[in-house]
Amino acid sequence: MTKSKLTFWYDLASTYSYLSAMRVEALAEVEGVEVVWRPFLLGPIFVAQGWASSPFNLYPAKGAYMVRDIDRIASLRELPFVMPKVFPSNSLTAARVALVGAEDGWIAPFTRAVYAAQFGAGQDIADPAVLASLLDDIGQDAGRALARATQPAVKDRLKDNTEVAQSLGIFGAPSFTADDDELFWGDDRLEQAVAWATQA
Amino acid sequence: MTKSKLTFWYDLASTYSYLSAMRVEALAEVEGVEVVWRPFLLGPIFVAQGWASSPFNLYPAKGAYMVRDIDRIASLRELPFVMPKVFPSNSLTAARVALVGAEDGWIAPFTRAVYAAQFGAGQDIADPAVLASLLDDIGQDAGRALARATQPAVKDRLKDNTEVAQSLGIFGAPSFTADDDELFWGDDRLEQAVAWATQA
Numbered sequence: 001m002t003k004s005k006l007t008f009w010y011d012l013a014s015t016y017s018y019l020s021a022m023r024v025e026a027l028a029e030v031e032g033v034e035v036v037w038r039p040f041l042l043g044p045i046f047v048a049q050g051w052a053s054s055p056f057n058l059y060p061a062k063g064a065y066m067v068r069d070i071d072r073i074a075s076l077r078e079l080p081f082v083m084p085k086v087f088p089s090n091s092l093t094a095a096r097v098a099l100v101g102a103e104d105g106w107i108a109p110f111t112r113a114v115y116a117a118q119f120g121a122g123q124d125i126a127d128p129a130v131l132a133s134l135l136d137d138i139g140q141d142a143g144r145a146l147a148r149a150t151q152p153a154v155k156d157r158l159k160d161n162t163e164v165a166q167s168l169g170i171f172g173a174p175s176f177t178a179d180d181d182e183l184f185w186g187d188d189r190l191e192q193a194v195a196w197a198t199q200a
Numbered sequence: 201m202t203k204s205k206l207t208f209w210y211d212l213a214s215t216y217s218y219l220s221a222m223r224v225e226a227l228a229e230v231e232g233v234e235v236v237w238r239p240f241l242l243g244p245i246f247v248a249q250g251w252a253s254s255p256f257n258l259y260p261a262k263g264a265y266m267v268r269d270i271d272r273i274a275s276l277r278e279l280p281f282v283m284p285k286v287f288p289s290n291s292l293t294a295a296r297v298a299l300v301g302a303e304d305g306w307i308a309p310f311t312r313a314v315y316a317a318q319f320g321a322g323q324d325i326a327d328p329a330v331l332a333s334l335l336d337d338i339g340q341d342a343g344r345a346l347a348r349a350t351q352p353a354v355k356d357r358l359k360d361n362t363e364v365a366q367s368l369g370i371f372g373a374p375s376f377t378a379d380d381d382e383l384f385w386g387d388d389r390l391e392q393a394v395a396w397a398t399q400a
Contacts, residue, residue: 049259059249061371065385072392171261185265188388192272 003034006197007177009165010111011042012091012098012125014173015056015070015083018115019187021174022079025108027190033197037107039095040161042088042173049171054088073187080120089118090126092158096149097131099157101140109138203234206397207377209365210311211242212291212298212325214373215256215270215283218315219387221374222279225308227390233397237307239295240361242288242373249371254288273387280320289318290326292358296349297331299357301340309338 008024010017028035046054056063067083074081094114101107113134117123123130132142148154165175169183176184176193179200184193208224210217228235246254256263267283274281294314301307313334317323323330332342348354365375369383376384376393379400384393 049261059371061249061369064369065371065383068383069385069389169261169264171259171265183265183268185269186388188386189269 003032004197004200005034005036005178006193007036007038009038009040009161009170009173009175009177011088011173012039012094012111012114013088013118014042015066015087015119016187017174018081018119019070019073019077019079019174020190021111021115023077024190028194028197031194031198033194035108037098037102037111038161038165039091039098039107039111039158040165040170040173041092041095041158044162045166045171048166057087080116082119082122084118084122084124086124086126089124092126093128093146093149094125094131095158096154097135097145099154099161100145100148104140106138106140110134110140113138203232204397204400205234205236205378206394207236207238209238209240209361209370209373209375209377211288211373212239212294212311212314213288213318214242215266215287215319216387217374218281218319219270219273219277219279219374220390221311221315223277224390228394228397231394231398233394235308237298237302237311238361238365239291239298239307239311239358240365240370240373241292241295241358244362245366245371248366257287280316282319282322284318284322284324286324286326289324292326293328293346293349294325294331295358296354297335297345299354299361300345300348304340306338306340310334310340313338 006028025035056066070081098107098110101110114125117134118125135142135145172185178193178197182196206228225235251258256266270281298307298310301310314325317334318325335342335345372385378393378397382396
């Protein structure tokens with residue numbers, strides 16, 4: 001029997017995805033579910049919906065609520081939380097590096113490192129020097145990983161992830177798919193998504 | 201010591217508010233929290249955000265997901281769920297009748313009856329005959345309640361609820377406020393909101 005899979009769809013600039021990234025693997029492991037990490041870009045999906053920026057910027061009440069909501073949840077989970085100076089960050093390079101990590105088996109620790117730097121410590125993940133330092137921290141060759149992230153095959157993979165996300169009806173992050181195309185949206189649906197995967 | 205209070209903010213046409221309306225009182229009671237039922241209108245708040253309709257209509261991927269998401273949750277809670285033919289319903293008269301019920305002490309059963317008719321049985325809650333039948337069902341004088349719902353004082357109370365909701369930063373429904381102004385949004389935050397109320 002093959003192991004049940006849960007696909008975790010995330011944009012590396014997404015605040016609520018930070019909450020899920022820090023717990024998805026531990027939560028899935030308990031249930032015997034394998035996590036497939038699929039970074040994508042929310043930008044093109046937002047643009048297709050007519051939004052030029054994050055809804056948290058376009059709708060100030062929603063943005064203010066999001067910060068307070070995550071503050072409360074992060075505090076319950078004993079996670080640090082701080083908004084970076086620029087939000088949303090440009091997550092393009094970080095997402096491409098993550099896809100190099102998917103090839104090499106370090107996408108999970110790299111993703112967690114990016115979120116922790118950004119939303120735990122307010123660092124600018126659009127800065128390649130910040131990404132290099134995070135790669136160092138997880139024991140990877142930063143120069144080599146950043147160079148590979150510029151290869152056409154990696155760029156295409158990110159485009160493909162974004163297109164597949166959109167075709168699955170994904171409109172925000174984090175999202176989860178189980179049993180191929182059963183879609184769950186939001187950190188608050190993670191338990192339900194894992195349960196669905198175990199029954200698939 | 202006065203009893204802790206949780207204010208439940210809802211639009212009678214809101215799908216996710218249906219989920220909360222059917223469980224808020226039982227959940228709060230266990231914790232010794234009193235529920236204050238405050239219907240308001242999402243329409244003016246959506247218009248202020250530049251939306252001419254529900255985001256579930258404006259953003260089809262979001263709308264399709266909402267139906268599936270509520271389907272799954274309603275099924276877990278053994279609640280029927282069906283979308284009415286017209287969505288969102290015009291909830292103006294229903295909200296005014298609910299406010300008459302707030303004066304007389306039957307707002308909770310009336311609210312549940314409206315949601316159950318609409319999202320459990322697909323009935324049109326914009327139709328006064330439907331509201332009259334629901335008032336009958338909960339043992340109220342329908343003619344009298346519908347007539348009182350047209351009084352200026354009742355209309356003003358609904359406008360006031362909507363304005364207060366907006367001033368509290370409310371941008372969707374259901375929302376909950378505890379300890380005066382601590383805001384929680386979404387049926388998935390109800391437990392957290394009740395817990396906050398008990399600690400206030």
